[in-house]
Amino acid sequence: MTTADTDSASSLRRALKLLRVLADGDPEGLRLKDIAEATGCSQPTAHRMLQDLAAEGFAEQAAGKRYRLALDFYVLAARAGQASGLREAARPALLRLSATLSDTIFLLVRNGFDAVCLDRVEGPFPIRSFTGDIGGKVPLGLGQGSLAMLANLPEDEQEAVIRFNIPRLLDRGFLDEASLRSALAQARTRGWVNTSTGLIPGMAGVGVPVLDAQGRAVAALSVGTLAERLNADRLPHVVKILQSEAQALAGKLNPFDVALRYPSRSLSTIGGS
Amino acid sequence: MTTADTDSASSLRRALKLLRVLADGDPEGLRLKDIAEATGCSQPTAHRMLQDLAAEGFAEQAAGKRYRLALDFYVLAARAGQASGLREAARPALLRLSATLSDTIFLLVRNGFDAVCLDRVEGPFPIRSFTGDIGGKVPLGLGQGSLAMLANLPEDEQEAVIRFNIPRLLDRGFLDEASLRSALAQARTRGWVNTSTGLIPGMAGVGVPVLDAQGRAVAALSVGTLAERLNADRLPHVVKILQSEAQALAGKLNPFDVALRYPSRSLSTIGGS
DNA sequence: TCAAGAATTCCGATATCCTGAATTTATCTC
DNA sequence: GAGATAAATTCAGGATATCGGAATTCTTGA
Incomplete structure (x- = not known):
């Protein structure tokens, strides 16, 4: 304050x-x-x-x-700027993913303690998601892409985010800190997240991080779909294609220094309000 | 002033x-x-x-x-564009059109004396257009979609726009007022516009208006492509499919009252600056 | 048609904002 | 790596533009 x-x-x-x-x-x-x-x-x-x-x-x-x-x-806003730079860069990937998978695709970025939906291409199936529309925010850790990003932050930042977000996550139906941490560990080692355990009944998804040159998550691509459409047969394929697009996107992002606006002022600002 | x-x-x-x-x-x-x-x-x-x-x-x-x-x-800003929900409503149509035609599709709306590119789905062919990227503006009357909108405004508004835009159009390589008016007349009777006469060499396009319940243009769908891809064989097909999507879109828009922000203050405001 | 409520305009008091100068911080050159 | 230059940031006093209450016009609903 x-x-x-x-x-x-x-x-x-x-x-x-x-x-x-x-x-x-x-x-x-x-x-x-x-x-x-x-x-x-x-x-x-x-x-x-x-x-x-x-x-x-x-x-x-x-x-x-x-x-x-x-x-x-x-x-x-559309004309210029870092955020739209990412969006423009990712747009083709979103379209390809949507066309290939016939599912809804999300582009998320980190902003403070939240994941923000920067873009979204809808598939033919009706989807319910935390992130919601373009511009929608969720606490980092809630949802596929959001979780994938949190898992790939530097240790200290991740810890700070967890501490701050735990109460918010619990509020929104998340189980407990232990399961969050184990999910994060798994996400980090596997490189992707799937939410079949679904906090949203009938829904499932896969999220992968988009990493910068230092290996930190700056964004995430994710798929949201019906649980039945993410069976054991299809899951590996979805993961693979998502990862491939995320990697290509990361390559394009090299020149950008996506500001995390994190350590400088935002922590106190956000934490204090 | x-x-x-x-x-x-x-x-x-x-x-x-x-x-x-x-x-x-x-x-x-x-x-x-x-x-x-x-x-x-x-x-x-x-x-x-x-x-x-x-x-x-x-x-x-x-x-x-x-x-x-x-x-x-x-x-x-992402929400500002949603003023009419037009973009979300039109997104599926853009994707379908792009997929079917393999060309770049534009969604334009009117804003004062300009046409603004609200959304765009890129096709595989490299395109040059006046409208440019999302957020780009052109004077009403320049380009397929822009012309299609201007042609379908109420008489008095159209006249005001023409008077204001003539100098701007001439600046950008447009021929003269007479040819603009004949193009408008043709556009109104045919219901679509094609720009094969191309102010941009090698480029061509088709634009159709999206009309509200009162028959006024509130938006336009347009295709931009290489001139060679709009030959006599293909043109009718492109026109037909565009018109069909525009009509469907108009149907979805019924409940909305897309404000033209025109007669109240904007005329003097824009004209005066 | 009338009435209630909302939008807009007006005006004086005052808090806020701007300009100029000083200090700290970063950048560039050698 | 160190000095010098230029930019960024802070500070304070004075002027001005801002704010809110009251009055007026317009709209909405009965």
């Missing part, structure tokens, strides 16, 4: 919070009153911020006076 | 400009000094804004003190 987020913050930070509110809210748009309430600022203030956001193309007013994020925001 | 962007603007708008600078800049990150210069504010000011952005997870410091956009920004 070095920098409290409860009380006063700079006007910029309040505006950014406002953006978050918009992003989390109904895609159809939010009413000014609700926005003001959610951000904790007065109605005129929210209104003025939204005016500025709209003037810059970051927000727009839909029918019914509702405010929502505008396309420019998306365009900006 | 109602609201000048040259001189003073609210601090929020300056911060948003800063975000633009970051997005446009080197993915590896930008130096504080250059950021300050690009945004036109002093170095300490830029620094403070970046601190706030970093604290909220919108920016981060890569190695070498360089600043760049951070993951949270992309996560948020």
Whole structure:
């Protein structure tokens, strides 16, 4: 709690919070009153911020006076940057995997103590997953890809993440620390994860890490499918093809230094909030 | 120039400009000094804004003190594009089209006076296009999909767009207003556009509009390929399959009210800047 | 049609933000 | 490897833009 987020913050930070509110809210748009309430600022203030956001193309007013994020925001993010670099680089792999396996494929990256779904290509089967849509977050350790990444972090980081995430994992139905650690050990030695034990009934998946030059996990590719589609016959094939794509992707990533934004400030920031 | 962007603007708008600078800049990150210069504010000011952005997870410091956009920004943006859920809804169609035609498929939406590339699935052939990557913009009227959308706007809107875009189109190699209007008329009656006349040598494409319940274009599907791959034999087939997907997509869109953000403020806003 | 609620505008007080200078840190050259 | 240069970061005072309450206009629902 070095920098409290409860009380006063700079006007910029309040505006950014406002953006978050918009992003989390109904895609159809939010009413000014609700926005003001959610951000904790007065109605005129929210209104003025939204005016500025709209003037810059970051927000727009839909029918019914509702405010929502505008396309420019998306365009900006899509255009450039490290995250989208990875996404662009991985897109062909996702498409190939999806076409070959006829299943839903996820691209995850690590962000602090979470795994974030950067991209997803849907297969023909209806899937339920923790990660959910693009942009969805899960604690590191929950789910195939998420677990695969956690297993391939440097010792100390892994330990810090585990300590921080254990309560969150338990909250979401995970068994206990011992089984997490044994799963991690297995994942590290085998190089892949499968979740047939399924916290989600009827679902199963395989996740493999994408490693950087130092052998640390920077991302993960994973498959989510129906449990019946991951039988003993098919599993080895799925693992093999996933690993092959992950390795190819890792090769392309060499020039990138995917920032883990971990040791510097984020630990205290995230831990403290 | 109602609201000048040259001189003073609210601090929020300056911060948003800063975000633009970051997005446009080197993915590896930008130096504080250059950021300050690009945004036109002093170095300490830029620094403070970046601190706030970093604290909220919108920016981060890569190695070498360089600043760049951070993951949270992309996560948020991923949802901004979903304003209409269009991208998710269209994804399967894009994949089918790409698989069937073995060509590059674009999903475009209208945004003010531009067509924006919301999604793209690459085919095996190397393509050059105006729209470029995801997030890329072109003036309405330039390119297959862009033209298909413009052709299917309500009269008055179309007229306003044409007036505004003519100079921009001429700048980019378009012939003249008369040929634009005849192309639009043809596009409207036929229901599709093909650009074999190619402003880009060797390239050709087909674009069809995605219409809402009122018959207005809200999006477009288009194919971009090598001119030799769009011969008289194949063209009808491509048109047919594109139209069929566009129609199916339009059906899915019924419940949505895709805001055109047009008549209210955007015209003056965009026109004035 | 009326009424209640929401959105937008206005205005004064004040907290916040900006500019300039100083200090620390990194980078470059030899 | 060490000095010098340039950038990054911190600090403080003063000006200004920001904030919130109240009034007005507009919309929504009865």
